[in-house]
Amino acid sequence: xxxxxTEKQTKNFGITAKIKRTLHTEQTEFQKLDMIETExxxxxLVLDGMVMTTQKDEFVYHEMVxxxxxxxxxxxxxxxxxxxxxxxxxxxxxxxxxxxxxxxVEIDGKVIEYSKQYLPEIAGKLEDPRVEVKVDDGFMHxxxxxxxxxxxxxxxxxxxxxxxxxFTKGFYAGISKALKEDGIFVAQTDNPWFTPxxxxxxxxxxxxxxxxxxxxxxNIPTYPSGMWTFTIGSKKHDPLEVSSDRFFDIETKYxxxxxxxxxxxxxxxxxxxxx
Amino acid sequence: xxxxxTEKQTKNFGITAKIKRTLHTEQTEFQKLDMIETExxxxxLVLDGMVMTTQKDEFVYHEMVxxxxxxxxxxxxxxxxxxxxxxxxxxxxxxxxxxxxxxxVEIDGKVIEYSKQYLPEIAGKLEDPRVEVKVDDGFMHxxxxxxxxxxxxxxxxxxxxxxxxxFTKGFYAGISKALKEDGIFVAQTDNPWFTPxxxxxxxxxxxxxxxxxxxxxxNIPTYPSGMWTFTIGSKKHDPLEVSSDRFFDIETKYxxxxxxxxxxxxxxxxxxxxx
Numbered sequence: 001x002x003x004x005x006t007e008k009q010t011k012n013f014g015i016t017a018k019i020k021r022t023l024h025t026e027q028t029e030f031q032k033l034d035m036i037e038t039e040x041x042x043x044x045l046v047l048d049g050m051v052m053t054t055q056k057d058e059f060v061y062h063e064m065v066x067x068x069x070x071x072x073x074x075x076x077x078x079x080x081x082x083x084x085x086x087x088x089x090x091x092x093x094x095x096x097x098x099x100x101x102x103x104x105v106e107i108d109g110k111v112i113e114y115s116k117q118y119l120p121e122i123a124g125k126l127e128d129p130r131v132e133v134k135v136d137d138g139f140m141h142x143x144x145x146x147x148x149x150x151x152x153x154x155x156x157x158x159x160x161x162x163x164x165x166x167f168t169k170g171f172y173a174g175i176s177k178a179l180k181e182d183g184i185f186v187a188q189t190d191n192p193w194f195t196p197x198x199x200x201x202x203x204x205x206x207x208x209x210x211x212x213x214x215x216x217x218x219n220i221p222t223y224p225s226g227m228w229t230f231t232i233g234s235k236k237h238d239p240l241e242v243s244s245d246r247f248f249d250i251e252t253k254y255x256x257x258x259x260x261x262x263x264x265x266x267x268x269x270x271x272x273x274x275x
Numbered sequence: 276x277x278x279x280x281t282e283k284q285t286k287n288f289g290i291t292a293k294i295k296r297t298l299h300t301e302q303t304e305f306q307k308l309d310m311i312e313t314e315x316x317x318x319x320l321v322l323d324g325m326v327m328t329t330q331k332d333e334f335v336y337h338e339m340v341x342x343x344x345x346x347x348x349x350x351x352x353x354x355x356x357x358x359x360x361x362x363x364x365x366x367x368x369x370x371x372x373x374x375x376x377x378x379x380v381e382i383d384g385k386v387i388e389y390s391k392q393y394l395p396e397i398a399g400k401l402e403d404p405r406v407e408v409k410v411d412d413g414f415m416h417x418x419x420x421x422x423x424x425x426x427x428x429x430x431x432x433x434x435x436x437x438x439x440x441x442f443t444k445g446f447y448a449g450i451s452k453a454l455k456e457d458g459i460f461v462a463q464t465d466n467p468w469f470t471p472x473x474x475x476x477x478x479x480x481x482x483x484x485x486x487x488x489x490x491x492x493x494n495i496p497t498y499p500s501g502m503w504t505f506t507i508g509s510k511k512h513d514p515l516e517v518s519s520d521r522f523f524d525i526e527t528k529y530x531x532x533x534x535x536x537x538x539x540x541x542x543x544x545x546x547x548x549x550x
Contacts, residue, residue, distance in 0.1 A: 006291060010315055011293075011314070012292065012293040012313070012314035012315040013290070013291070013292050013293070013313075013314075013315040013316070014290070014291050014292075015288070015289070015290055015291070016281060016288070016289045016290070016291050017287065017288050017289075018286075018287040018288070038287070038288075039286070039287035039288075040285055040287040040288040041288070056468075057468070060542070193331075193332070193496050217494075219492075219494060219500070219501055219502040219542070220501075221468050221500040221501055221502065225494070225496040225501060226494055226495075226496055226500060226501015226502060227494040227496065227501060252543050253542070253543050253544045254542040254543055254544065255542075255543065256540070256541075256542070256543050256546075258540045259540045259541075259542060261537075261540075262536075262537035262538075262540030263537075263540075265531070265533045265534050265536075265537030265538075266531075266534075267335070267494070267528070267529040267530075267531070267534060268527050268528050268529055268530065268531050269528045269529065271531075
């Protein structure tokens with residue numbers, strides 16, 4: 001018998017992956033959590049039926065969400081990750097020696113628990129002394145924070161279920177307040193093939209709050225369309241104007257200083273979405 | 276009843292698309308040809324079970340295979356497309372007013388016939404007076420040509436079935452001979468996630484024949500991993516050194532002059548493949 005997991009990424013299109021076995025399945029307080037072992041992508045975390053991360057391609061998302069804003073900020077010391085319970089963004093954040101504290105606020109403690117168990121190379125840095133892990137509502141954490149963070153990364157699920165508040169203008173206003181005066185935030189903003197309106201709407205909302213708003217792209221094979229976007233809102237520092245002496249060597253598999261700029265070169269149909 | 280077409284892009288991973296109906300299915304002299312109408316991507320041409328092109332995302336491949344070499348060459352007049360029976364590359368080639376003649380050599384006349392019927396917005400320019408369509412073996416056509424073409428584009432299927440000869444060093448040597456002294460060729464070279472060795476091997480072979488060898492990338496949702504690579508071999512002109520006054524406005528949905536350079540910025544794991 002063959003077992004295949006299929007994610008319908010839209011009503012009419014999806015990906016399908018042969019699985020060796022189900023490692024864990026649970027209805028948590030917030031969502032359906034499945035950890036499966038796939039043949040092609042290794043262990044895979046699935047929330048509410050959507051692929052969140054896999055051992056084979058996780059580096060793309062985690063490197064690109066972390067290093068673009070962190071190299072844009074001249075001296076990131078205090079960093080917040082909202083969501084991201086698998087720990088992959090935190091792992092990348094810690095590659096920056098300027099970072100003194102990295103706080104993870106994940107609403108679902110079960111994501112952290114099972115990532116540590118089944119995705120250890122992703123979650124392994126959550127025990128680092130510079131890291132504080134809070135199992136809490138990211139929206140509420142942001143609302144309580146003022147002038148605290150240099151960089152905030154929103155590593156959320158899609159705008160359904162527990163993450164729905166994280167795609168609102170009120171949330172971006174809260175992020176602005178939580179950031180210091182030269183702070184930067186980044187959020188994953190889905191793909192331009194199947195959810196173009198989401199990109200248009202988020203960019204419009206972020207532009208009203210942040211003087212510098214940018215969109216960049218990375219290729220993630222297990223995410224819908226393979227083309228993923230990230231929206232940056234920045235109070236002062238422009239990711240397109242990072243001087244070359246800001247970059248230093250870190251170990252990556254996707255991110256490079258050259259890509260730091262090239263990832264903002266958008267296909268015509270994508271730049272048309274955010275005009 | 277729901278009908279879904281699934282392409283196993285690897286033994287263990289695939290995409291799946293809901294279809295409205297099968298428009299045509301036939302075992303041609305060379306391959307299994309299916310034309311299906313999908314909900315998400317419109318009409319879709321499938322050869323030997325692999326998605327070749329769809330109405331929704333075809334523009335990415337066709338623009339990127341055509342405009343990168345055509346804007347690199349200062350004055351492309353005589354252009355050859357090997358494969359590409361759907362006509363999409365030809366359509367893009369004709370956007371360059373310097374082109375006096377565009378020859379299409381497609382081994383399978385049935386691909387041309389059913390593309391004209393079911394993909395008219397892709398194949399519609401095959402009747403243009405500047406176009407010559409030959410139903411012939413591309414490998415043999417190249418072998419017979421000497422010092423003829425400014426730009427050659429290899430728009431082939433995967434290196435199985437009728438296209439297997441198009442991924443050989445002998446073919447690249449033939450292309451070099453068929454090109455004029457400042458000629459350029461481009462070939463699609465699959466994706467770095469599932470077929471990294473192919474990219475490594477093609478780049479190695481092309482490097483032995485062409486002084487300038489480059490790899491670039493585009494996002495194509497219906498192709499394996501969503502990240503597609505193209506290999507350029509050039510005798511004289513470097514795609515990275517096109518002066519900004521070479522570019523002129525053409526109607527595109529993906530290609531832009533900015534992307535012309537940015538698409539050569541490779542993720543670290545990809546550049547490692549061609550070191």
